[in-house]
Amino acid sequence: MGAMRMPPVVFLGPSAPASDILSILPDAIIRPPARRGDLYACRILKHEVFLVLDGAFANVLSISPREVVDVVQDGAVVVGASSMGALRAADCAPAGVHGAGMIFRLFKDRIISTEDEVAVLFREDRVFPALTEPLINMRIALRRATRIGLVGKAEAEEVISAAQLLHFSLRTWPAAYRKAGRHLSGELLDFFKAIDTKRTDAVQAANKVLKLLEVDRGPPRASRSPQLFGLLGDGRGRAPDALSGADRQQIEAEFIEWLCCSGRGYPRLDNEIDWLSGELTVPTASVWNILDGSGELEVELMRFNVFCRAVAEARRCGLRPENEDVRQAERQLADAHRVGSWNELLIRKGSGSSFSERLSAHCSELALTKCLRRTSLFAGAPSTKPREVLLWHPQ
Structure with a gap:
């Protein structure tokens, strides 16, 4: 060489x-x-x-x-x-x-x-194989099992839902099947274990x-940065464009509402909102300053963008959330707002208030994203149109 x-x-x-x-x-x-x-x-x-x-x-x-x-x-x-x-x-x-x-x-x-x-649990002195099963391996193995008729679609969805509720350090095939109330035969377990994506x-x-x-058989590449890749210079400290070229006014209201409903703004924005009206008690610019000052604005915008794309894709495909999708969305929102249940969240934020109505609408959209993820990994693309990947571009 x-x-x-x-x-x-x-x-x-x-x-x-x-x-x-x-x-x-x-x-x-x-x-x-x-x-x-x-x-x-x-x-x-x-x-x-x-x-x-x-x-x-x-x-x-x-x-x-x-x-x-x-x-x-x-x-x-x-x-x-x-x-x-x-x-x-x-x-x-x-x-x-x-x-x-x-x-x-x-x-x-x-x-x-x-x-x-x-994510998996493993021993540092003997890293392979892992002690638990990665969720993505389980999704792919179950999808293949449904395609050849070893497992029904309903069983696959129940097992995946159960696996998602397990912490990654406890996630194994027997544990997921037990939590789903299903029987796992030795033959089926062997089939699953043979699929290691x-x-x-x-x-x-x-x-x-x-x-x-x-x-690439050329000469070795010389390092271009004498100051440790910008750690001591300007490279590490350069400010990214959090909006990625988007018009802030175009997405501002929807973005802040998403922060409040999703719980992503908790606890930073809890004191800045009148929950009965669902309106901010501070200028929207203050919300941006709070996030920008903590260095989290770009991250939250990315999450918001992906969420919007997922909702749009699910609607384009004509998906309808099932009861389990709705339950998962309600659990996720209750956890994000640090309350025990969905009903408690609605009561705490004022049942019948403007904000609770927005929260319910957000829950429905979140259920759509969960439906999209589930159908993408089990049923294939539900539409014959080319799938738009769930990457958000502000323009």
Whole structure:
């Protein structure tokens, strides 16, 4: 390959055994699941190619999109798949990050969007296989089982609903079936266990890295940033455009109403709202300042944008939420507002008030998004029209 290159670095945990990766990339350096700062540290050591499969989260800082983008802009190649890698590859694809596998595509199309879909419990001394089952593996396995008639659609939906209610550290096939009140045969369990999408995606990503290495036979890439990727300069501190070019006045009222109804504004905005009227007691500019000052404006706008796209897509497809979709939406809103139940939330916010009516309308829209997610993973696209991915663009 001409000039000597640093070997690729692979951040690997419970998604696949190291032997799967080393059989494709024999000189790869296998590292534990990526944490905040790991990519920076490896790039400073002149590594040029990174495969991110697994990442730590919860009790440690997870690898951030900013870190991934900084390293790519510095000239490195980053490929993501399987777990946290798939999520970050979807986040950062516009910046030049490569993704591979089914899970990456589901994240990229916003059919799934949370870390909970890929989260698992594992032993640090023996990372593979995981001790629990990732939710996305369960979704895909059940969908395949329904297609060949091993499982009925109703059973699949009940098991997935039960699995979603389990914490990821308790999520196993037997636990999900017990919670759903269904019987899990040994034959069916073997079928499910044989479908490991995270592992399949990891192998696919390793092959993608191999192809990239074969194509790129030029000299090693020089680091472009002498000051640690902007950490000591202006790169880290540059201010993003939270509106992404949108007209603030065009979306302001709807965005703030979404914040209040969804509970995303709790507890920051609770003291700024007259709940009986549902109106803000402060200028809308103050809400933007509160979020902007905390650095959360861009994140909340992104959540709002994805929500709007999901509602629009569900309506375009003519979907109607089922009772379980509505129940899940009510539970989510009650939890977000820190109350025990949906009925308690309505009472606390004033039954019959203007705000409770808006809250009920928001609950119906949230149920639509849950219906869309469920049908996307079990029934295929409900419309013959090309699906618009759930990415929001303000214009």
